[in-house]
Amino acid sequence: MNRPGRPAGPTADTVTVVLTAALELLLAEGATALTAQRLHQATGVSRSTIYRHWPTPSAVLAALIDVAPLPPAEPSGDLARDLHAEVDQLCNRLRDRPVGAFLQALVVAAAADPDAALLRHRYVGDLLAPFHAVLRAAGVPATEREDAVAVIASPLLLDALLLDRPTARNRAHRIVDDVVAKVVRP
Known part of the structure; x- marks a missing residue:
């Protein structure tokens, strides 16, 4: 049974848009630019969506870290x-x-x-x-x-x-x- 209301998380497209903009802001202006207002201005995603899923600059940084890892290489034995x-x-x-x-x-x-x-x-x-x-x-x-x-x-x-x-x-x-x-x- 589907319950009406907000979805549990942002759509994949929203995540991509917000985190791409967040990385660009971070690289250009530093971590202090990772506010909901700045992310809203850069992406057009509503501030409430950004606040709901990434309530602090640290939450945005954590989300960026989550998508950053490279897959580990298989050791050759040497x-x-x-x-x-x-x-x-x-x-x-x-x-x-x-x-x-x-x-x-x-x-x-x-x-x-x-x-x-x-x-x-x-x-x-x-x-x-x-x-x-x-x-x-x-x-x-x-x-x-x-x-x-x-x-x-x-x-x-x-x-x-x-x-x-x-x-x-x-x-x-x-x-x-x-x-x-x-x-x-x-």
Whole structure:
């Protein structure tokens, strides 16, 4: 039996329109632009629909994170090759405007909004998850895995977020080789 009233969620078209506009606003103006009023102006979607489904800028950021993940790659079984591939993928993602700029906007938003800080952690976790998966598949223990991911990814995130320079792919590949030499037991 169908019940009259509002649908449970926005239509797929509405989600696409709102989140596309939200990403454009975020990249152009930062997270403070993710208000229902600005999204309404950019999309024509009613403010009440936007408020109902994305009541805060953090809710919009969370929805953007939900649609951002890349499908994980299947590990080949060669730890070094798999980690090099993940480094290349992360370098490409940080170089590309949406991912790098999105992460920078999350950092700025997190300074003023505890919800955005949680989202920043979630987004960075999503970016680092492929490294964890590769190391887990290779049988690297959890504590060593955490350290290895930090050693590999930290310089890339530092370059992209704090130093505003291209990620040093060659340095990252050297770091991967050092990590592999340390975690692979003869």
